Structures are given as structure tokens and as C-alpha cells.
Amino acid sequence: MTVSQFNFYYTQNDSDRYCLLLFDDNMRNLQQPIGETSISIHHILPYCLRLKEEEDYITVFGDLQNVTVPSFTFIELKERNITSEMLLSWSSTIDLAEEYEIFLMNESSSLLNIKTFYNCTSFWFGPFCRFKFDYSTSQSFYNVVRISFRTKRVISNKLSKVPCYVHLSCKTYLSCLDWREICDGNSDCMDGEDEQNCWQLEVNQCTYEEYRCHNGQCIPMEFVRDAIGYSDCFDQTDEPVKLIKPECYLSPSFLCEKRTYRSIALDFSCTDGEYTDGLTTCNNGYSSFLTDDFCSEAMRCLMDLGYVPGSFCIRCKHSNCIKKNCPILFEFRAIPPIFGHIRLLFSNTISWYDTNPLPLYLCYDDKLCENIFPDIEYIDNFTCHRLNLSELGETRSYITFRGLVYLIKNRFRSCLLIQNEYHYCNYSSMYQCKNSRKCIANQRLMDGFRDCRENDDEEYKQSCLLADVQHRFRCSDDESKCFSSIVVNDGLHNCEFIDDDEHTSLERYNLKHIDFLNICDGKTNLFPIKFEDHYETDETNCEYWPCNNIYTRCNKIWNCPNAIDEMYCFHSLISTFENSCLFPNIIQNEICPSVNQTDKQYIHQTYSNDGNFGYNHCWNDTTYMPYITFCDRSSPSSVY
Numbered sequence: 112m113t114v115s116q117f118n119f120y121y122t123q124n125d126s127d128r129y130c131l132l133l134f135d136d137n138m139r140n141l142q143q144p145i146g147e148t149s150i151s152i153h154h155i156l157p158y159c160l161r162l163k164e165e166e167d168y169i170t171v172f173g174d175l176q177n178v179t180v181p182s183f184t185f186i187e188l189k190e191r192n193i194t195s196e197m198l199l200s201w202s203s204t205i206d207l208a209e210e211y212e213i214f215l216m217n218e219s220s221s222l223l224n225i226k227t228f229y230n231c232t233s234f235w236f237g238p239f240c241r242f243k244f245d246y247s248t249s250q251s252f253y254n255v256v257r258i259s260f261r262t263k264r265v266i267s268n269k270l271s272k273v274p275c276y277v278h279l280s281c282k283t284y285l286s287c288l289d290w291r292e293i294c295d296g297n298s299d300c301m302d303g304e305d306e307q308n309c310w311q312l313e314v315n316q317c318t319y320e321e322y323r324c325h326n327g328q329c330i331p332m333e334f335v336r337d338a339i340g341y342s343d344c345f346d347q348t349d350e351p352v353k354l355i356k357p358e359c360y361l362s363p364s365f366l367c368e369k370r371t372y373r374s375i376a377l378d379f380s381c382t383d384g385e386y387t388d389g390l391t392t393c394n395n396g397y398s399s400f401l402t403d404d405f406c407s408e409a410m411r412c413l414m415d416l417g418y419v420p421g422s423f424c425i426r427c428k429h430s431n432c433i434k435k436n437c438p439i440l441f442e443f444r445a446i447p448p449i450f451g452h453i454r455l456l457f458s459n460t461i462s463w464y465d466t467n468p469l470p471l472y473l474c475y476d477d478k479l480c481e482n483i484f485p486d487i488e489y490i491d492n493f494t495c496h497r498l499n500l501s502e503l504g505e506t507r508s509y510i511t512f513r514g515l516v517y518l519i520k521n522r523f524r525s526c527l528l529i530q531n532e533y534h535y536c537n538y539s540s541m542y543q544c545k546n547s548r549k550c551i552a553n554q555r556l557m558d559g560f561r562d563c564r565e566n567d568d569e570e571y572k573q574s575c576l577l578a579d580v581q582h583r584f585r586c587s588d589d590e591s592k593c594f595s596s597i598v599v600n601d602g603l604h605n606c607e608f609i610d611d612d613e614h615t616s617l618e619r620y621n622l623k624h625i626d627f628l629n630i631c632d633g634k635t636n637l638f639p640i641k642f643e644d645h646y647e648t649d650e651t652n653c654e655y656w657p658c659n660n661i662y663t664r665c666n667k668i669w670n671c672p673n674a675i676d677e678m679y680c681f682h683s684l685i686s687t688f689e690n691s692c693l694f695p696n697i698i699q700n701e702i703c704p705s706v707n708q709t710d711k712q713y714i715h716q717t718y719s720n721d722g723n724f725g726y727n728h729c730w731n732d733t734t735y736m737p738y739i740t741f742c743d744r745s746s747p748s749s750v751y
Contacts, residue, residue: 120205127159202236265396284447296527298451359384360395407445452476558595631656
């Protein structure tokens, strides 16, 4: 059995001592126009041994005098003709292999003479051979991490263990406060503390050399539109393609860790980077459903919202439990109050056969939403309004509960961005909503969100005169409208010609920009640009660019003519400079052609619907050659 190698590297950090590096390239769930090819995003992630505050180096590694595995000094290794590459293949630390290479090049270093290499037995690795994984030793570190993520248990709401923001302690309706919920406009703390003083972000302005993210964060201007899918803004507004619903629960990618997402429909944080509408259970098992109220559970049965034990629903239906057990007016507590303060009151006269019942009243905090409805009543110290769908912009008499919640959010969204101060309305960077004391940053004008009650922020007539116009999107059919860049590819048609901002915008962007990772990758991404007396693309002068580097290493594309950049990778079958294939019914190895015999300009990975990949253009042939059929004697390619 082949034993995988694991090479720690020493970070020289007091808290994170030793790390293993993970190459992850499985994050492709990006918001992009229909017809665009998938975008492969990869990260190199460090997994480190972190010492607790009360621990020290000796506590973790134990008594180093009692290490029983064979050890060799650098001098002894040299006498045995051991190379640094051999040490790496034996799971030595990267730092030790580098020090040994220095020793071989310069024996005069007295400090390196006393260095010791511990020759770990199978399964063990790391400094002093103190580490071993519980999984099969043939698994690569990539697979070990993947297995651990895919075997995670889903979250149980009753015993929820989710990441909590510890620097702001408050009482919440759910388990605890997620950092993404701070200053998001929703009052997730029962006392609204998570939205206090957020006006400071709203008024924050960036320097001329910086780009202002939609949430008020500032980043260097050089980071804007520099790599599709790699956002530097937490809210992802610096890139045209956004991570919208990744499999964060199963992915170790750092993309999920520090990302927020502003959406009209998806505004419930799953605590791991995923967002839902709050009525759909997250992939990690987390949800907004509360389960300690009889009448609310019965309403969930009636509306088929989330999982409720079937036996309870059957008994409730046959006994007309809502009529018998619930008060005349009762609050639907199966979900937290919408936006932290909007409550739904139902009547117990609801028929069990009405699968889409509507609440009788909407109750809310009138301090946050003054005069949003003309007719109000006061019920149990709440300001309430008798529900009328037409006032929410709905002309149909029939609507699902999810559709109702969407309409309520859209109507009350103008009450978000809780204000503690009003003097900043005088700033030139702020816009004051009509007939309101509310002020918003100019960046929120024409961004697709109704931040002002009268919707005047989305009907602003001078958007092309704003200071950030160079980052706005101008419709070709109406050059007086300059939308915020976040409306591009938002699924809504903001321009009269729908393909203007939903299909061609990203394509036009790609013609003018190139991701650093795509330079000299063997595939032309940019249209030729005339430079002096000749034309250049992103593949010009690539003979000076090393084909085997940290960006091309193990990216499933043969960037080097001899495929050395894909050798010994977790997904690769390549172990030498040529492919060695064993054909059925033939008791001998068939030497397949070197990659040098193929046209390297056209060897690129292509994904099929089932996730397999292959290579195009063998030798002078245009035949598509799937990877799994390479060297199977069935392909007619002239490579044989």
C-alpha cells in the first residue's frame, strides 16, 4: 500500500507552530450569467497545530528524550547519499528538508551539523514523529480533509453548536449571534444592540486610492476587479461574480469564512457562509425554526414549512387542534420576528384545509417604521396593521407563505439601517430620503434595494453625476441611468434590453481584464491588443514564464509540455514523464506518448456534466479525448 507523505512546515509563530498545506479547487458555485462557463477557484489553505494558551511546546510533544524512532544527523544522511527530495518523500518537515539542502551546499555551518532527522515509521509523520491520521494511510491530505468535512454531523437546533461572535454578548432568538449578523440591518439581538452605531459604517468614506465596498469597507483600488470570484470586500461588491450559495458545510475553502451576501431573497445566515431565505433549512442543518410553541407548530403543519413530526400533524388535523387549543389571536413564533421586530398574528378560525392561510395582522415597532401604514391598531403593546395584500404590492388573492414573507421584507426594507445619529445627513456623501429623516450613503443609490420608503433612492435622476460613477454600470439604452455595480448579474433586468446587464456585462469585463492566475496558462483569454507594431495577448512572451509554479501546480491542466506541473498530484495518474498504461488482456505495459507529442496550446481540462474531465486536440487531431479513455486503445487519435 502506498503511504501518503505529509510535510509540515514551521511557521515560527508562537501560537501556530506547524502547518500542512491544502490545495482546494472545488468551489464553483458562483453567480454568473447564463451560458458562461464555470469558474474554477482554488486556494492554498494552511492547517496548523495551534497551541492553547496554557500549553507550551514541551507539553504538546512530550518528553523528547524518549523518542524511540531511528534518528540521523545531517552528516550521517550525507554519508548515506540521502537527498533533500528523499527526506520530503519520507514526510519530513519542509523546513528540515530546506536546512538539509543548505547543509549539502555549505558544510561549514556548524549549527546545521547537529540537526537531526527522525525517520518515522509508516503512518507517523511530523516533528519527532508525533502525528498520525485516523484515516487510511493511502489517503492524501486533501482526501483526509475532504472526508472529515463530509462526515460532519448536521446541526441540531435543540443542541446547536455554531460559531458565535464572542465580542458582543446579547440574547438572541436563535442559538447565538453570528458575526455576519452585525450591522446587517436586522435586529438579531432582542435589544437591537447588534445594530447600534452602525451609522459609522454608512458615513465612512475612502481615500482616492481606495475603493469603497457597499458595506463601507475600504480596500486598495488595485484589488477591484482583479480576480473573478476572489473578493476582497466582505460583501463581495468588488468583483462582478459573487459566491451565492456555496457548499460551505462540506468545503474547507476560505471563501466561505469571511463573506457576507446582501440579497432581497437570501438574508438568513447559516453561520458558515451560506445564506437562505430563512424558511429553508441550511445544508448544515441550521435553520430559523423555533420549536417550543404548540400553535406555531400546528401552523407549520398546515403550511408545510420545514420538518414537523407527521404523527403530530395527523392528530392535529383530525382534532381541529388550532380551533380548540389556540387563542382567538396568536403569534406565529415558528420563526424569529422578521427583521427583528415584525410579527405575524393569526386567527384560530383558520380552516385546516386552507394550505395558504394569511395572518390577520402585521405587528411591528413603529419607532423603526413610522407611518408606514395609515391605519394601525394596538394589540398587546404592539403596533399592528390589518393585513391587506394590495398594500404590499400584490394583486393576487392567493399567495404562498414564502411569497408573503418576501413581500413583507420588501415593504419594510426601507426601515433597515437603524440610525442613532442624524447630523451626518449634512455630509455630501449622504442622501436624505424624501419626507424622512433617514439618510443613506450615495453608494446605495440605484443599487436595486428599496432603502427609502418612497423608493426615491431607486428613481434618482442624477446617478451619472455621483462621485463613484467610474464604478457604476451605464445602460446602453439610457445613458442617464448609472446603476450601482451590484445590480450586474443580480437576476433582475434593470435595463430595457435585458442582455445589457445580465449577459454581456461580464463578457465585456473579461475582454478588458485578466486574472493574474490566467496569465500564461496556455489558453488565450484576452482579445489581441496592439502594442507598437505587433499584437499581444495574455499568452505573449510566456517562454519567460515558468510553467510549473504555485498557480499552475496541480490545477488539473497540463501547463508544462512534459506535464511535470501535474505529477504526483492527488488527482493525477501521472507518475513519470510518460504515461504507462496497462491494457485489458495484455500482460505487458504499453508506453503511452509523452505529453511533448501533443499540441500544448490546446491541452486543456474540460468538464462534462458528470464532473469528468478530458483533453482536446491530440497531436494534429481535433478529436475530443476524454481523460478516462486516454491510452485505452479505443481512441482514433493520431497520438498512437
